[in-house]
Amino acid sequence: MTTHREPLPSVLDTIGETPLVRVHVSPDEVPVYAKLESFNPGASVKDRIGRYMLERMLEEGTLDGGGTIVEPTAGNTGIGLALAAGQLGVEAVFVVPERFSVEKQRLMRALGAEVVNTPTADGIAGAIDRAEELAEERGGVVPQQFSNPLNAEAHYETTAPEIDEALDGEVGAVVAGCGTAGTLMGMARYFREREPSTFVSAVEPEGSVYRRTVGEDPPHGEYKTEGIGTSDAATNELFDVDLVSEIATVTDERAQEELKRLAREEGHLVASSSGAASVAALNVARRIRDGELDAPYDSVVTVFPDSSERYLSKGIYGSFEEWQG
Numbered sequence: 415m416t417t418h419r420e421p422l423p424s425v426l427d428t429i430g431e432t433p434l435v436r437v438h439v440s441p442d443e444v445p446v447y448a449k450l451e452s453f454n455p456g457a458s459v460k461d462r463i464g465r466y467m468l469e470r471m472l473e474e475g476t477l478d479g480g481g482t483i484v485e486p487t488a489g490n491t492g493i494g495l496a497l498a499a500g501q502l503g504v505e506a507v508f509v510v511p512e513r514f515s516v517e518k519q520r521l522m523r524a525l526g527a528e529v530v531n532t533p534t535a536d537g538i539a540g541a542i543d544r545a546e547e548l549a550e551e552r553g554g555v556v557p558q559q560f561s562n563p564l565n566a567e568a569h570y571e572t573t574a575p576e577i578d579e580a581l582d583g584e585v586g587a588v589v590a591g592c593g594t595a596g597t598l599m600g601m602a603r604y605f606r607e608r609e610p611s612t613f614v615s616a617v618e619p620e621g622s623v624y625r626r627t628v629g630e631d632p633p634h635g636e637y638k639t640e641g642i643g644t645s646d647a648a649t650n651e652l653f654d655v656d657l658v659s660e661i662a663t664v665t666d667e668r669a670q671e672e673l674k675r676l677a678r679e680e681g682h683l684v685a686s687s688s689g690a691a692s693v694a695a696l697n698v699a700r701r702i703r704d705g706e707l708d709a710p711y712d713s714v715v716t717v718f719p720d721s722s723e724r725y726l727s728k729g730i731y732g733s734f735e736e737w738q739g
């Protein structure tokens with residue numbers, strides 16, 4: 415296990431073992447704990463999959479040392495993969511829809527990667543198509559976080575056991591925002607294997623359409639919350655509805671209010687997907703406390719995926735209208 419009390423051979427050895435901190439406003443009877451993923455070297459949860467996917471792919475021979483990866487990404491995955499690629503001797507190219515934050519794109523380039531933009535209107539599906547084309551042209555491999563089981567496995571093997579150990583196995587509910595859904599699926603599978611009645615809440619912003627997987631028909635719309643949600647759940651191949659107890663929808667307004675509250679009252683410099691996760695996790699904790707929802711233990715775990723510093727240029731701490739999302 416990584417220890418931060420002795421010298422480490424590589425920055426990759428600092429990935430994971432992030433702090434788990436109690437959310438102060440959670441009910442005393444049912445505390446909410448948040449895993450602070452901005453403590454990773456690339457400052458997001460995606461460093462975990464960057465390292466895990468590339469190491470496994472090199473081991474399995476699906477990627478050669480000195481080879482090229484081409485990945486469609488909203489940004490954090492690009493940073494996590496760029497960081498790992500640089501240290502593992504792999505070339506990295508990222509396809510990023512224009513609307514995503516410039517900070518992330520600059521960091522990917524700083525880590526030695528190439529960034530290719532696709533039109534915002536084409537969504538993540540457009541970026542996926544372009545990545546496939548580029549991989550073909552350049553003889554590269556697409557790790558494809560949206561369908562690669564190694565993405566969820568990274569969380570099954572690292573994020574979940576860390577939480578399990580910190581809470582002595584007493585995890586009543588797991589709540590997380592879903593982009594690829596890798597974070598939630600890895601954790602859900604791990605905790606459901608140990609305790610099948612673990613409550614699992616998938617969080618999406620209003621405007622996202624994950625709820626179509628449970629027979630509802632929410633309208634698709636634009637949203638400002640970055641890193642979670644989908645415009646077509648067929649893209650999010652890792653999302654397994656059988657591992658989910660509910661899909662919770664959080665508005666951009668509530669997510670921003672909460673991320674501001676988390677900074678002001680609790681000292682967390684976290685971004686909009688953390689705000690949304692916090693709103694949903696607090697809601698689950700209150701329902702467990704009030705007997706409205708059954709869970710095997712009186713505790714709720716969530717993930718704060720990244721830091722607000724990555725979104726300062728988009729006015730994340732401004733008024734709702736100023737926040738560009």
Ligand code: PMP
Binds near residue numbers: 685
């Ligand atoms: N929050 C942010 C800021 C992200 O970049 C991501 C990844 N897209 C997530 C949450 C969701 O993580 P996952 O892809 O594992 O569902």
